Amino acid sequence: MVELIIEETGFPKDRPTLKEFQDSFKLPIQELLSILPGNRIVSGFVVTTNGGGGMTSTEGRLIWNNKMWTIEAFDGLTADGYFISFFEETENLTFNVGTQANPVYEERPGKIRRYAQVGENLPGNVGSVPRSTFIRGRKLLEWLRAGSIFVGVIVMDVQTAVYHVDFGADIGTQDYQVLGNFRAANPELSFSRAFIWDVNNRTKNGFDIYIDKATANSIPLIFDYTVIPINRSLTFDEG
Numbered sequence: 097m098v099e100l101i102i103e104e105t106g107f108p109k110d111r112p113t114l115k116e117f118q119d120s121f122k123l124p125i126q127e128l129l130s131i132l133p134g135n136r137i138v139s140g141f142v143v144t145t146n147g148g149g150g151m152t153s154t155e156g157r158l159i160w161n162n163k164m165w166t167i168e169a170f171d172g173l174t175a176d177g178y179f180i181s182f183f184e185e186t187e188n189l190t191f192n193v194g195t196q197a198n199p200v201y202e203e204r205p206g207k208i209r210r211y212a213q214v215g216e217n218l219p220g221n222v223g224s225v226p227r228s229t230f231i232r233g234r235k236l237l238e239w240l241r242a243g244s245i246f247v248g249v250i251v252m253d254v255q256t257a258v259y260h261v262d263f264g265a266d267i268g269t270q271d272y273q274v275l276g277n278f279r280a281a282n283p284e285l286s287f288s289r290a291f292i293w294d295v296n297n298r299t300k301n302g303f304d305i306y307i308d309k310a311t312a313n314s315i316p317l318i319f320d321y322t323v324i325p326i327n328r329s330l331t332f333d334e335g
Contacts, residue, residue: 130162135225137232141167143177151177153214158230161223163210170214179216180230182223185209240267241323246281250291250307250314261321262302270298271326276305281316290314 140156151174158165158180165182189206192199217224241263250257274295280287291310295303305319 125164126162129159129164132159132162132234132236134234135160135230136234137230138164141230141232143227145174149174153177158212160212160225160230165210165212167212167214172214176216177214178227179214179224180212180227181215181218181221182212182225183210183218183220184222185211185220237322237324239322239324240269240272242321244318244320247278247305247307247317247319249316250310252290252310252313254310256306256308259305259307259319260302261305261319263300263323266300267323268300269325270300272298272323273326274298274303274321274323276319276321278317278319281318285315287315287317 136159138157138159140154141158142156143151143153145151151170151172153167153170155169156167158167160180160182167180170177185208186205187207187209188203190201191204191206193202193204194200214227243261245259245261247259276293276295278287278289278293290312291307291314293305293307296306297304303323
């Protein structure tokens with residue numbers, strides 16, 4: 097990333113320098129925001145109700161639509177506070193389109209201001225979202241692979257059944273845990289598990305699901321999985 101050294105004199109305000117500076121932090125930040133799931137409250141935006149139909153909220157920072165927004169403070173009715181409206185406004189600045197010796201000043205688009213206000217579909221908004229969808233303290237789960245395999249019917253009193261999950265590529269580690277869940281292949285049907293299962297033979301290319309001790313035949317099933325890397329911390333000094 098580029099860090100500008102701000103001095104009292106001689107600051108190079110040419111367009112290429114400013115663009116290099118902005119791109120050096122704008123693009124990486126945008127990439128980070130794009131992988132953060134869901135709507136989240138980053139800071140501030142503390143909501144208080146008085147029990148008499150009134151509501152206040154403090155200024156804060158939100159992530160919505162892969163961008164950071166400043167939400168303004170609110171003081172009004174609870175009934176008006178169930179939604180948040182988002183705005184993008186282009187502000188004009190005065191540019192010298194002439195020279196230093198013979199300046200010619202024009203008003204041109206100079207910056208984009210992004211902000212949010214409590215309220216539903218406020219005039220000029222670029223999006224209006226329920227306030228309840230914004231979660232404070234939301235965490236990012238790091239995962240390597242996720243997918244589903246068709247398991248079919250689990251048959252009672254059959255020896256251990258083994259199902260192999262193939263990643264289709266080398267994920268670079270076999271040190272991971274698997275979060276998994278069985279569900280009915282037909283979403284209209286309900287399912288209660290009547291067997292035990294475990295994950296074995298983890299490799300960089302896949303793992304095996306062991307199913308055993310079924311006490312009843314199942315309906316056709318699908319197994320959903322998420323592979324999460326294990327971050328091990330050593331309690332001793334290496335070497």
